Amino acid sequence: MSKSALPAIRIAIREYKLYINQAALASLKNPIYLQFLYEDERKLLAIAGSTEKKKNSFKIPDRVYRETGDECCVSRMALTEAFRLRLKWDKCENYRVIGEFSPNIDMVVFDLTKAVVVNRCEADNS
Numbered sequence: 001m002s003k004s005a006l007p008a009i010r011i012a013i014r015e016y017k018l019y020i021n022q023a024a025l026a027s028l029k030n031p032i033y034l035q036f037l038y039e040d041e042r043k044l045l046a047i048a049g050s051t052e053k054k055k056n057s058f059k060i061p062d063r064v065y066r067e068t069g070d071e072c073c074v075s076r077m078a079l080t081e082a083f084r085l086r087l088k089w090d091k092c093e094n095y096r097v098i099g100e101f102s103p104n105i106d107m108v109v110f111d112l113t114k115a116v117v118v119n120r121c122e123a124d125n126s
Contacts, residue, residue: 007099007108016077027101033057046107
């Protein structure tokens with residue numbers, strides 16, 4: 001079961017990964033594919049779901065729905081790096097953003113300006 005009943009994402013800047021929780025996927029009716037849409041002026045990230053592959057979509061691994069509480073992890077270096085630069089985020093922080101499902105556009109929308117730091121990544125000792 002998801003730790004949060006609200007749609008949420010966690011962005012791990014150093015790992016270049018986005019983690020989408022089960023509540024966000026459930027809001028989108030447990031899609032097979034995800035699309036990310038970023039609106040730079042207002043710093044909004046929208047996630048749309050689909051049952052078919054579309055341009056720039058990402059297939060959700062089957063295990064995400066099989067394993068209880070598993071988040072969907074997406075590696076997107078360009079996207080996470082754009083967030084870091086545009087929002088002046090620290091590379092060693094992980095950020096969490098609560099989203100809101102918008103039924104009129106069938107997407108979960110995240111206001112990235114409302115991100116909170118959830119934990120600091122370990123320093124690289126190599």
